[in-house]
Amino acid sequence: QVQLVESGGGLVKPGGSLRLSCAASGFAFSDSYMSWIRQAPGKGLEWVAFISNIVGTIYYADSVKGRFTISRDNAKNSLYLQMDSLRAEDTAVYYCARGNLNSWFFDHWGQGTLVTVSS
Amino acid sequence: IQLTQSPSSLSAAVGDSVTITCRASQNIMTYLNWYQHRPGTSPTGLIYATSRLQDGVPPRFSGSGSGTEFTLTISNLQPEDVATYYCQQSFSTPPMTFGQGTKLDIK
Numbered sequence A: 001q002v003q004l005v006e007s008g009g010g011l012v013k014p015g016g017s018l019r020l021s022c023a024a025s026g027f028a029f030s031d032s033y034m035s036w037i038r039q040a041p042g043k044g045l046e047w048v049a050f051i052s053n054i055v056g057t058i059y060y061a062d063s064v065k066g067r068f069t070i071s072r073d074n075a076k077n078s079l080y081l082q083m084d085s086l087r088a089e090d091t092a093v094y095y096c097a098r099g100n101l102n103s104w105f106f107d108h109w110g111q112g113t114l115v116t117v118s119s
Numbered sequence B: 001i002q003l004t005q006s007p008s009s010l011s012a013a014v015g016d017s018v019t020i021t022c023r024a025s026q027n028i029m030t031y032l033n034w035y036q037h038r039p040g041t042s043p044t045g046l047i048y049a050t051s052r053l054q055d056g057v058p059p060r061f062s063g064s065g066s067g068t069e070f071t072l073t074i075s076n077l078q079p080e081d082v083a084t085y086y087c088q089q090s091f092s093t094p095p096m097t098f099g100q101g102t103k104l105d106i107k
Helices: none
Strands: A003-007 A010-012 A016-023 A034-039 A047-052 A058-060 A068-072 A076-082 A092-101 A106-109 A115-116 B003-006 B008-014 B018-024 B031-035 B044-048 B063-068 B068-072 B083-089 B102-106
Touching: A003 A092, A003 B008, A016 A092, A016 A115, A034 A106, A047 A068, A047 A076, A058 A068, A076 A092, A115 B031, B003 B083, B008 B018, B008 B083, B018 B031, B018 B102, B031 B063, B031 B102, B068 B083
Parallel strands: A010 A115, B008 B102
Antiparallel strands: A003 A016, A016 A076, A034 A047, A034 A092, A047 A058, A068 A076, A092 A106, A092 A115, A106 B044, B003 B018, B018 B068, B031 B044, B031 B083, B063 B068, B083 B102
């Protein structure tokens, strides 16, 4: 079955960096669109970044553009999110999610990894 | 594109039928998806393209609408339906936008 397992979250000071990873299994990862989506404490869902399958088209939310970098390693069935210049408002649970049938409907999500930006 | 859900929260009894509305700030045809986020778990896809159920979703969930107004209806409400429900548009991406969520409780 489809499994997505995030890792790499933790406590970081403002201005610091973190790299999140998402290990995928149970489906053709290299054929799939993927996204990172976050949920700040007590808030709703916010899309962060998107990467397509083979061509690797990439998009970012305005709130993270220039600070975050999404990437993938299809040989390792892994998705990444490099987060630099972190701010307090980046504090959230970060989920990786798979696009169903290469669409912007994200049918399967990982369990999430918590990123806390605080001094 | 902005999405506005109503109500923000609701409470209903087991066996009831509930409806959640999602309004888009412009015409999104039928590019509207729904997600379920149960407490203590991760979100999951529920309905895509307005009315198509994701594999494994019980048929008591249904979606309808087009243009700017959409609804998610849950019939015969069950305790496991306690969750926050989000709509999301995939008509104009990026950015992908979500509604603010509707929290559903059981009376």
